[in-house]
Amino acid sequence: xxxxxxDPGPLSVPEGAIVSLNxxxxxxAFQYFMWYRQYSRKGPExxxxxxxxxxxxxxxxxxxxxxxxxxxxxxIRDSQPSDSATYLxxxxxxxxSARQLTFGSGTQLTVLP
Amino acid sequence: xxxxxQTPKYLVTQMGNDKSIKCEQNLxxxxxxxxxxxSKKFLxxxxxxxxxxxxxxxxxxxxxxxxxxxxAHLNLHINSLELGDSAVYFCASSRALDTQYFGxxxxxxxx
Numbered sequence: 001x002x003x004x005x006x007d008p009g010p011l012s013v014p015e016g017a018i019v020s021l022n023x024x025x026x027x028x029a030f031q032y033f034m035w036y037r038q039y040s041r042k043g044p045e046x047x048x049x050x051x052x053x054x055x056x057x058x059x060x061x062x063x064x065x066x067x068x069x070x071x072x073x074x075x076i077r078d079s080q081p082s083d084s085a086t087y088l089x090x091x092x093x094x095x096x097s098a099r100q101l102t103f104g105s106g107t108q109l110t111v112l113p
Numbered sequence: 114x115x116x117x118x119q120t121p122k123y124l125v126t127q128m129g130n131d132k133s134i135k136c137e138q139n140l141x142x143x144x145x146x147x148x149x150x151x152s153k154k155f156l157x158x159x160x161x162x163x164x165x166x167x168x169x170x171x172x173x174x175x176x177x178x179x180x181x182x183x184x185a186h187l188n189l190h191i192n193s194l195e196l197g198d199s200a201v202y203f204c205a206s207s208r209a210l211d212t213q214y215f216g217x218x219x220x221x222x223x224x
Contacts (some may be wrong), residue, residue: 034212043117043203043215044156086154100169101146101213103156 003027006089006104015113019076023089023104026070030091030102033065035074038086038106047087048074079111116140117216119204125222126194134189134219136204144168145187146205146213147179156203162187191221199223 006023013019021035032051036044048063050056056063062075072091076083089104117138126132138145146169147159160179161169167179176192187204204216 036215038154041218041220043205043217045215046212049212088156100158100161102158106154106156108154 002105004089004091004102004104007107008105009107010110011107012110012112013079015079015081015111017079017111019074019079019083019109019111021074021076021087021089021107021109023072024070025072025091027091027093028067028070029093032092033063033072034090034092034101035061035063036088036090036103038088040085044088079109081111081113084110117204117206117214119202119216119219121219122217123220123222125224127224128194128196130194131190131192132194132221133191134202134204134221136187136189136216138185138204138206138214138216140206140208140214142206142208142214143184144207145181145184146207147187147189148203148205148215149173150201150203150218152200160187160189194221194223196223 004025035048037047038044053065053067060077064073086106086108088106090101120135144163146161148156150156159173162181165181178190181187199222201218201220203218205213207213
């Protein structure tokens with residue numbers, strides 16, 4: 001079993017829809033949780049970063065962490081065609097000088113105009 | 114003023130060759146990383162350097178050797194390339210708060 005499991009998709013939604021992207025994890029030592037967006041043939045770029053349970057909002061994006069259930073989500077409101085990309089959840093166990101980032105396998109999202 | 118840059122962007126080579134990929138960051142970060150992304154888009158860490166010192170070395174063949182001449186550079190040298198090495202290789206960097214910034218990737222194709 002992988003440490004981080006992510007709904008593989010692909011996911012296709014109409015413009016304006018609310019998108020929900022999800023990851024579960026098995027290692028309770030994960031302390032930091034991130035969502036990256038990766039456009040085709042580009043490097044991942046950080047979207048959201050949080051370390052506590054609860055919600056964190058940034059514009060149309062909301063990151064949700066539930067440490068008791070080992071579950072994280074990213075919600076995208078009023079989705080746009082420009083949101084079409086692969087979304088990767090990522091988690092870190094921070095120990096000493098090691099900052100090992102473990103990724104989910106990514107969910108490919110297409111927002112149709 | 115690219116934050117994390119990699120060269121080359123594309124690399125096509127024959128099996129058995131030796132090649133290098135270079136990475137530079139101008140963010141003043143103290144930690145740099147190499148990741149491999151396979152055809153299924155799964156990103157996996159290979160190495161991490163903190164202040165020029167190797168701190169993460171995942172299970173990769175010893176044909177892969179990272180070299181960090183200074184804090185701003187982390188190069189990846191690959192000996193005796195194999196078909197299975199074909200992938201996109203990403204360099205990244207971070208400061209203590211663990212936000213990692215990724216380069217544009219190097220697409221390696223081994224024929």
